[in-house]
Amino acid sequence: MPEKLQQLIEMFQMFDPADRTSLLLSYADQFREVPSSIATRPFPKSHQVPQCESDAYVWARKQPDGTLKLYFAVENPSGISARALATNLDKTLSGLTPKEIATVGCDIVEQIFRQNISMGKGMGLMAMVNAVQALARAAA
Amino acid sequence: MATPIEQRGYTHPDALVSTDWVEQHLTDPKVRLIESNEDTLLYSSGHIPGAVHVDWTSDLNDQIRRDYITRAGFEALMSKIGATKDTTVVFYGDKNNWWACYAFWVFQLFGHTNAKVMDGGRVKWLKENRATSKDAPAYPKTDYTSSERNDAPIRAFREDVLAHLKKQGQLVDVRSPEEYAGTRMHMPDYPNEGALRGGHIPGAKSVPWAKAINPEDGTFKTAAELKTLYCEDNKLSPAGETIAYCRIGERSSHTWFALKYLLGFTNIRNYDGSWTEWGNLVNVPIEK
Numbered sequence: 001m002p003e004k005l006q007q008l009i010e011m012f013q014m015f016d017p018a019d020r021t022s023l024l025l026s027y028a029d030q031f032r033e034v035p036s037s038i039a040t041r042p043f044p045k046s047h048q049v050p051q052c053e054s055d056a057y058v059w060a061r062k063q064p065d066g067t068l069k070l071y072f073a074v075e076n077p078s079g080i081s082a083r084a085l086a087t088n089l090d091k092t093l094s095g096l097t098p099k100e101i102a103t104v105g106c107d108i109v110e111q112i113f114r115q116n117i118s119m120g121k122g123m124g125l126m127a128m129v130n131a132v133q134a135l136a137r138a139a140a
Numbered sequence: 141m142a143t144p145i146e147q148r149g150y151t152h153p154d155a156l157v158s159t160d161w162v163e164q165h166l167t168d169p170k171v172r173l174i175e176s177n178e179d180t181l182l183y184s185s186g187h188i189p190g191a192v193h194v195d196w197t198s199d200l201n202d203q204i205r206r207d208y209i210t211r212a213g214f215e216a217l218m219s220k221i222g223a224t225k226d227t228t229v230v231f232y233g234d235k236n237n238w239w240a241c242y243a244f245w246v247f248q249l250f251g252h253t254n255a256k257v258m259d260g261g262r263v264k265w266l267k268e269n270r271a272t273s274k275d276a277p278a279y280p281k282t283d284y285t286s287s288e289r290n291d292a293p294i295r296a297f298r299e300d301v302l303a304h305l306k307k308q309g310q311l312v313d314v315r316s317p318e319e320y321a322g323t324r325m326h327m328p329d330y331p332n333e334g335a336l337r338g339g340h341i342p343g344a345k346s347v348p349w350a351k352a353i354n355p356e357d358g359t360f361k362t363a364a365e366l367k368t369l370y371c372e373d374n375k376l377s378p379a380g381e382t383i384a385y386c387r388i389g390e391r392s393s394h395t396w397f398a399l400k401y402l403l404g405f406t407n408i409r410n411y412d413g414s415w416t417e418w419g420n421l422v423n424v425p426i427e428k
Contacts, residue, residue: 024181025181
């Protein structure tokens, strides 16, 4: 697992449920939407995360050094969990090579969210990770 | 603007309160606001001031079996949120009150009838730019004593559904048309949670839950509109024994609430096993 992501997961594991909730909300607050230089509304369906009711979109752009930069949009105003995960993924995976990003599995969702996850919501968030993984594989 | 609740012709209008009513009772010690959502982060991101959080998964479900909490669990929950038998609990939440209605329904299993739902739920409150707070309130712990859980009046198990089928009783399938038809086994944009067969229980009428609400603000439609939808278009009789179901019982709690309290269906139960049970059962009848 990429080092930054491993550190993030270890940090979440140290926290009790209340602090984990606060941390997730702070990540949601830090969410930055995809810039218009990458994509504008209406966002193309080809970038929409399937099975995510938060209406999330993901893009991966190759940088000159061969690494990827991830971008996200979350159209559902209540999509707080999706925004928190998007921020986490951007902070820990952007700047890595496609090959490194492609190793990340959707089990990180449970490790990050723990009790802050519902049945339907969890699958949607896992679909976001799978979408990132698919883009990384395509770019590799 | 939605028609005032008391002018909508409901059978039991007291079961529903407006956002205005809630705002006027924010500091009423006899009222406990309860937020219940699908997304467990939403409450902490900002809720109605003074509202407590009741999570369907961790607070209302048994953590081992697929069942609800026991009497002891309910007593502990009510004591924790500082409720007494005289407390009016008012539920609201995301998804146009899916989970709020689900929590309301579970509370009825324990006979806490002093309960209401806030019309329009969380979205309406926020759209109206009303106050929110990130502070979790602390209420003095009470010593709530509950009666034993009584499932029979409002909860149907699979044996009940099979018996109901033999009697050709009324069934309402509140899932999407695609789930009803068996062309998909999960909600649009939701994952497949494991039903092996698609379709619906024979004879069930397809009335997707969301038809009961006004999409612009999540409020319930008037009694006249609901009667047209359920009684005229789908030939459901308020006097007939009725069972509602969906995927796990959350959407059908919403319909159960509308039929029981707003249209006065006298004998309606929620089959919470719903399609995740029926679609996996061996040798039960399915229609497509």
